[in-house]
Amino acid sequence: MTRQVLNTEGLTKHYGGVHALEEADFEIHAGEHVAIVGDNGAGKSTFVRQITAVEQRTRGKIWFDGNEVNFAGPLEAREAGIETVFQNLALADDLDVPDNLFLGREKFLLNLGPFSILDYGGMRKATLDALMKTGVKIPSIRNTIRRMSGGQRQCVAIARTATFHSKLTIMDEPTAALGVQETSQVENIIRTLKKAGEPLILISHNMRQVFDLVDRIVVFRRGRIVANLNKEDTDQQEVVAYITGAKSGNGQANLT
Numbered sequence: 001m002t003r004q005v006l007n008t009e010g011l012t013k014h015y016g017g018v019h020a021l022e023e024a025d026f027e028i029h030a031g032e033h034v035a036i037v038g039d040n041g042a043g044k045s046t047f048v049r050q051i052t053a054v055e056q057r058t059r060g061k062i063w064f065d066g067n068e069v070n071f072a073g074p075l076e077a078r079e080a081g082i083e084t085v086f087q088n089l090a091l092a093d094d095l096d097v098p099d100n101l102f103l104g105r106e107k108f109l110l111n112l113g114p115f116s117i118l119d120y121g122g123m124r125k126a127t128l129d130a131l132m133k134t135g136v137k138i139p140s141i142r143n144t145i146r147r148m149s150g151g152q153r154q155c156v157a158i159a160r161t162a163t164f165h166s167k168l169t170i171m172d173e174p175t176a177a178l179g180v181q182e183t184s185q186v187e188n189i190i191r192t193l194k195k196a197g198e199p200l201i202l203i204s205h206n207m208r209q210v211f212d213l214v215d216r217i218v219v220f221r222r223g224r225i226v227a228n229l230n231k232e233d234t235d236q237q238e239v240v241a242y243i244t245g246a247k248s249g250n251g252q253a254n255l256t
Helices: 044-051 074-080 097-101 120-134 150-163 180-195 207-213 236-244
Strands: 004-015 018-029 033-037 059-064 067-069 082-085 108-110 168-172 200-203 216-221 224-230
Touching: 004 044, 018 044, 018 224, 033 044, 033 180, 033 207, 044 059, 044 168, 044 200, 074 082, 082 150, 097 120, 097 150, 120 150, 120 180, 150 180, 180 200, 180 207, 200 207, 207 236, 216 236, 224 236
Parallel strands: 033 200, 033 216, 082 168, 168 200
Antiparallel strands: 004 018, 004 059, 059 067, 216 224
């Protein structure tokens, strides 16, 4: 068995009386790509927000890279090695590609507070290296995000995860609003990360994409994990049955 990168035990999130996530036990190992699937409101994004400390969990434990962790916020999670591409991308429209990749993590030639000198050359080189690593094609890295297509923006957000040493990449619906060509480019980036042995959690509604890209499929329904399936041992029909509740977590057909 390969090294465990992330493990959650009993991860739970309540919003008042709303139980958005209940007792989620999850694990991912080095080099593994895992899909998280489920209907809208199933708990998928809530689960990611607990892992990345965008929100604080109601209860449960998280182990990352061999240690139990209690991140105070997403910056701590990122510094520990978890890079996340959220649906809203979190890009600055008026900045160019290097400025977005290094936003909050700028390189300095001289760091003297308000009198610091940024290392623009170093940031540009690291940006080009990241784009080459992921296979992202951007006409000019000096273009502002505002001047880019939706697919280019998504690719910049994904390339940002490759710029830094990340121990785990999480992508939340990375192709939901993209066309066929742009979707293909993002999927090629995911394949590149797989070849590099980098573990990845993919949240997606696209069953074709899921079966093309991952090793294992975890199904959420009504805030709970109801199935944990090796891709080679299942099919789209079974996964959809778990998502809709036609098949229950014990593997039996739900006739009610």
